Amino acid sequence: MLLIHCPYCDETLPEPEFTYAGEAHVARPADPMALSDEEWRDFLFVRSNPRGTHYERWRHINGCGRFFNAIRDTVTDKFAMTYRAGEPRPNLDALKEAAE
Amino acid sequence: MTQAFRIPGAGRVDHAKPVRFTFDGKTVEGREGDTVASALLANGIHLLGRSFKYHRPRGIVSAGSEEPNALVGTSRGPGRSEPNTRATMQEVWDGLTVESQNRWPGLDFDVGAINDRFGRFLPAGFYYKTFMWPRSFWDKVYEPFIRRAAGLGRSPTEPDPDHYASRHLHCDVLVVGSGPAGLAAALSAGRSGAQTVLVDEHAEMGGTLLSEPGVRIDGQGAWGWLDAALAELRGLPNVRLMTRTTAIGYYHQNMVGLCQKLTDHMAAPPEGAPRERLWRVRAGQVVLAQGAIEKPLVFDGNDRPGVMLAGAARTFLHRFGVKVGHRAVVVTSHDSAWHAAFDLARAGVAVAAVVDVRPEVSRVLTGQAEALGIEVLTGHTVTGTTGRLRVASVRVNPVRGGRVGAGRTIACDALLMCGGWTPSLHLFSHTKGSLAWDAGAGAFLPDRKTEECEIAGAGRGLWGIAAALDDGAKAGAAAAKAMGRVAGVGTFAVEADRTGDGVVVKELPTDRNAGLAKAFIDFQNDVTAKDIRLAVREGMRSIEHVKRYTTNGMATDQGKLSNINGLMIAADALGKEAPQVGLTTFRPPYTPTTFGALAGYHKGSHFEVTRRTPIDAWAEAQGAVFEPVALWRRAWYFPQFGEDMHAAVARECRAVRTQVGMFDASTLGKIEVVGPDAAAFLERMYTNPWARLQPGRCRYGLLLGEDGFIRDDGVIGRLADDKFHVTTTTGGAARVLNMMEDYLQTEWPDLDVWLTSTTEQWAVVALQGPNARTVLEPLVEGLDLSDAAFPHMAVAECTVAGFPARLFRVSFTGELGFEVNVPARHGLALWEAIWAAGQPHGITAYGTETMHILRAEKGFILVGQDTDGTVTPGDAGLDWAIGKQKKDFVGKRSLQRPDxxxxxxxxxxxxxxxxxxxxxxxxxxxxxxxxxxxxxxxxxxxxxxxxxxxxxxxxxxxxxxxxxxxxxxxxxxxxxxxxxxxxxxxxxxxxxxxxxxxx
Known part of the structure; x- marks a missing residue:
């Protein structure tokens, strides 16, 4: 059972309070009708599915109810950080360097 | 039966307290403190069961939870039976019933043993090769055959009458294993003030110390020191000690699952006591002090009853006061077995010989053996054993320059083997901690850690009591320091410590045809050395494939004894070094765990919640038959006068079509959508147009996913410019709200809209049929119900039967219909008022079955029944529900996808x-x-x-x-x-x- 930090509650809480919500930073196009079939397919179905660092969304569904973003390693299951929805995609390497 | 192999006064059992239990119907006497295994051995009983595949006679191999062979059925009274209990872990008590397994008609004579004679026709991968074709043979021929031929104990058929508890625990330091390393770690951490938990799977704490009474620590005997250490730990308020508690799994962020056995060792458990308790421990630091597990040696006939691990024999001797035989031979590749031989000899067992595969052994050991009258056979191998139900002799041969010389036979009733020791790193493996081969130790040792943990003692290849104590003290102090405590590292003065080392071997060399040898690696799954070699010959290269093809290490013991031997032989067959071949992964649980412990309180009616509407009690009083819908229970139909379902449903349907029916629709999902941008939000979410829907009117709403497929539907009423009452399907309520929140929070945070789940705030009574208005009209205040004033798809706030209500004129039946929403606390009173008012008009309560039929007669879809996640509005004939003028809504773009x-x-x-x-x-x-x-x-x-x-x-x-x-x-x-x-x-x-x- 993971412990997850909710960036809105600013508390680290057990996994059953949260639900997973897919890859982060996949924004709905402003005008879907202007997209080609291929572009729309990519938005709908194509995800990065990395082995390693993954930017993903969670929802504190049994808590404050907010959606937020997280960086998790898909191999170790460790969270590097969580941040609020709408914030820009953090540069993990820069964060690591700053920490060192 | 006499306890001919018990040494009076010896061991830690209570000789003043005899305990009687039965084994295959015969009464056996043991002592309080015995396990089933030690009590049987005290009575000279080695034969405990038949093996899985060949039905070979099998006995006790080990003295712990790693036991692969001595699996028995235990019974603790009606309904309380358990298969595959480890005889080495089950404590005896008066009245315990123990049965051997996997034998027919009896343990001494077993028909299935014919498999042993034809063993050469049952090689590795036999089932894969044989039972392939035709497909139809699987159900009728192959599977029943395999199920009858294979298998261990029989599952109980009755419901488990016991109950199981579960708890959470948070601590600074969790120490797993209470041998010298674990005790020293707990002392360091405990003395520092850290919240410390020490667990051990055995009935008693002490681990190896219980089998090494000759060692002296800080001027005391090992057992005296142990008592003092435990007394000190018990006296510390920040330390919790838990025996009979197995750490079954090590999960993310230092969560460890513990299974504590509470009553299986008791003749008379306290009334209402749970049988087991599952602990979910979140520890700041974990110290793994699980020690090491002795490896068997691989030679022909190494599985006969009476052949066991040398360390186990030492444990039975010192801890239980039991001699495993009268005349023993020891075969080893490690110094530790020599000490076992010496201890047995001093206790009066005739040790005929110590056979060591190493040509050179320390003079200290050989000298001591000779002084005790034990024949020393270094540079020798074992090439066979005899004895049908118990080992009777062993054949030993000299090995010089790689050549196996002539054999000679030595009579014995116990053959004690030791192939060295495997650090017990199962829990470390659960964390994906990596292991590295250490050539010096001849073992895989912990390498890269992924969790906040320390590994201490034999788990990281250290040998001897002194080394384990020192290492444990350091690990405990390091863990306490990591938790911000000031911790000292205790030192220990150890005398008479028996250190030593050994070599790692594959199967022992033989002068006989190795292809005919029954040299077992995995006792529980009956896998032999030649099975491993066959798998490699047939093309298996990865150790994972070898494992699955041969089933080596796949039994309930997860290969605790067999994995390294299997790896060594596979590596030899592949012509590679062990680290290049690699190790399979251990997974939770460490030992088999009951479903009861994992389920805990979540069983029966506590398995999941049952949601009931405010009208549920009325339906139950009327004799309704219920069906589960999502987590709700809903009235399915209302049988009367002994009607069957068909008759009841037909009557309910007739009533709605000809008079009037009433239906509890409270389970409908309801979401209140309010705010200045509420209409704009619904425009984007649903396919239909909402902007121009007038307050006081409703519309059928259709919700798609971005992929264009139908997700949900329901009627949406506009109560005011900025207020909508959205209904969803019963099962879809939470999903729809989640989807709305997702878009609102992350795609359109600019919209000023608030979403509130109101499903449980409203009770809903549907009134359907030609007489619906006649029944309802007298109950309504503040609203003209005529068709002109309140037409189909109208909504209004008014008073019904004296309660504030939201009244919808809607129909899911095709008849004149109303749905009355009142605050949930008034639901039952509203229902009863309408029921009373409807009596002169033939009112009939109907359930979900009638509701389903009436809507099908109109062709109204049920999302999830008539759709399956691949149905578009066009497929369902719902194109009319799409706002043609709308530029965008969720899923619109997908409706133009080529497919x-x-x-x-x-x-x-x-x-x-x-x-x-x-x-x-x-x-x-x-x-x-x-x-x-x-x-x-x-x-x-x-x-x-x-x-x-x-x-x-x-x-x-x-x-x-x-x-x-x-x-x-x-x-x-x-x-x-x-x-x-x-x-x-x-x-x-x-x-x-x-x-x-x-x-």
């Missing part, structure tokens, strides 16, 4: 059987030509099918390729024994023009 606009998609249509009495099976497949060869091309399936009382015949809905172009076409539904014929029709059977709504 969605392609011809020949499955479309929802009606289906009328040729024989009106035949009701099709929901899910039945549909074909165009019933005479085509198999396998037929299926063009669709039945989604809904009922007896329609209104039509006096059966009706059905179906998803059929190009269905709307097939109107009038006859299609076929092949069923077992017959093929049914049905005609495609419009899915709107009753009142197709909707005239009944306009009254």
């Amino acid at each position: 969605i606009v392609a011809k020949g998609r499955k479309q929802l249509v009606g289906l009328l059987t040729e024989d009106p009495k035949v009701v099709l099976e929901e899910g039945a497949q549909i074909v165009a030509d019933p005479n085509q060869p198999l396998p037929m091309t299926m063009i669709g399936h039945v989604t809904s099918s009922y007896w329609s009382e209104a039509m006096g015949r059966s009706i059905a809905m179906a998803l059929i390729e190009g269905g709307r172009d097939r109107m009038g076409e006859v299609l076929h539904i092949p069923m077992p024994g017959r093929t049914l014929r049905a005609t495609v029709a419009a899915a709107n059977f009753v009142d197709p023009d909707g005239l009944r709504l306009k009254v």
Whole structure:
């Protein structure tokens, strides 16, 4: 059972309070009708599915109810950080360097 | 029975307290403190069961939870039976019933042992090779054969009458294992003030110290020191000690699962006591001090009863006061077995010889052996054993320059083996901690850690009590320091410590045909050395494939004894070094764990919640039959006067179509959507137009996913410019709210909208039928219910039966209908008021079955029954629900995807059987030509099918390729024994023009 930090509650809480919500930073196009079939397919179905660092969304569904973003390693299951929805995609390497 | 092998006064059992239990119906006497294994050995009983595949006689191999062979059935009274209990872990008590397993007709003579004679025809991968074809043989021939031939104990058939508890625990330091390393770690951490938990799977703490009474620590005997250490720990308020508690799994972020056995060792458990308790521990630091597990040696006949691990013999001697035989031979590749030989000899066991595969052994050991009259056979191998139900002799041969010399036979009734020790790193492996081969230790040792943990003692290859104590003290102090404590590292003065080392070997060399040898690696799954070599010859290269092909290490002991031996032999066959071949991964649980412990309180009615509406009690009093819908229980139908379901449902349907029916619709999902941008938000979410819907009006709403497929539907009423009452399907309420929140929070945070789940705030009574207005009108205040003033799809706030209400004029039946929403606390009173008012007008309560039929008669879809996540609005005939002028809504773009606009998609249509009495099976497949060869091309399936009382015949809905172009076409539904014929029709059977709504 993971412990997850909710960036809105600013508390680290057990996994059953949260639900997973897919890859982060996949924004709905402003005008879907202007997209080609291929572009729309990519938005709908194509995800990065990395082995390693993954930017993903969670929802504190049994808590404050907010959606937020997280960086998790898909191999170790460790969270590097969580941040609020709408914030820009953090540069993990820069964060690591700053920490060192 | 006498305890001929018990040493009076020896060991830690209570000699003043005899305990009687039965083994295969015969009474056996042991002592309090015995395990089943030690009590049987005290009585000279080694034969405990038959093996899994060859039904070979098997005995006790180990003295701990790693035991692969001595699995027995235990019974603790009616319903309380457990198969595959480890005899080495089960404590005895008066009245315990123990049975051997996997034998027929008896343990001494077993018919299945014929498999042993034909063993050469049952090699590795036998099942894969033999039981391949034809497919139909699987169910009738192969599987029953395999199930009968294989298998361990029998599962109990009665429900488990015991209950199981579960708890959470948070601590600074969790120490797993209470041998010298674990005790020292707990002392360091405990003395620092850290919240410390020490657990051990055995009944007693102490680990190796219990089997090494000769060692002296800080001037005391090992057992005296142990008592003092435990007394100190018990006296510390920040330390918790837990025995009979197995750490079964090590999970993310230092969560460790513990299974604590509470009553299995008791003759008379306290009333109401749980049998086991599962602890979920979140520890700041974990110290793994699980020690090491002794490896068997691999030679022909190494599985006979009486052949066991040398360390186990030492444990039975010192801890239980039991001699494992009168005349023993020791075979080893490690110094530790020599000490076992010495201890046994001093206790009066005639040790005929110590056979060591190493040509050179320390003079200290050989000298001591000679002084005790033990023959020393270094540079020797073991090439066979004899004895049908118990080992009777062992054949030993000298090995010089790689050549095996002539053998000689030594009589014995116990053969004690030791192939060295494997650090017990199962829990470390659960964390994906990596292991590295250490050539010096001849073992895999912990390498890279992924969690906040320390590994101490034999777990990281250290040997001897002094080394384990020192290492444990350091690990405990390091863990306490990591938790911000000031911790000292205790030192220990150890005398008479027996250190040593050994070599790692594969199967022992032999002068006989190795292809005929029964040299077992995995005792529980009956895997031999030649099975491993065969797997490699047949092309298995990865240790993972070798494991699965041979089933080595796949039994309930997860290969605790067999993995390294299997790896060594596979590596030899592959011509590689062990680290290049690698190790398979250990996974939780460490030892088999009961389902009861894992389920805990979540069983029976506590398995999941049952949601009940405010009207549920009334339905129950009326004798309603209920069905589960999502987590709700809903009234399915209301049988009266002994009606069966068909008769009750037909009566309910007639009542709605001719008079009036009432229905508890409280489970409908409800979401209040409010705010200045509420209409704009619904415009974007739903396919339909909302901007121009007037307050006081409702509309059917259709919700798609971004992929264009139907997700949910429901009526949405506009109560004010900025306030909508959205209804969803019963099962979809939470999903729809989640989806709305997702878009609102992350895609359109600019919209000023608030979403509130109101499902449980409103009780809903649906009143449907030609008399609905007549019944309702007298109860309503503040609203004109006439068709002109309150037409179909109107909504208003008013008072009904004295309660504040939201009244909808809607119909899910095709009849004149109203849905009355009142605050949930008034639901039952409202229901009873309408019920009373309806009596003169033939009012009838109806359930979900009638609701389903009435809506099918109108062709209204049920999302999830007539749709399956691949159905678009066009497929369902719901194009009319799409706002044609809308530029965008969720899923709109997908409605132009090539696959969605392609011809020949499955479309929802009606289906009328040729024989009106035949009701099709929901899910039945549909074909165009019933005479085509198999396998037929299926063009669709039945989604809904009922007896329609209104039509006096059966009706059905179906998803059929190009269905709307097939109107009038006859299609076929092949069923077992017959093929049914049905005609495609419009899915709107009753009142197709909707005239009944306009009254």
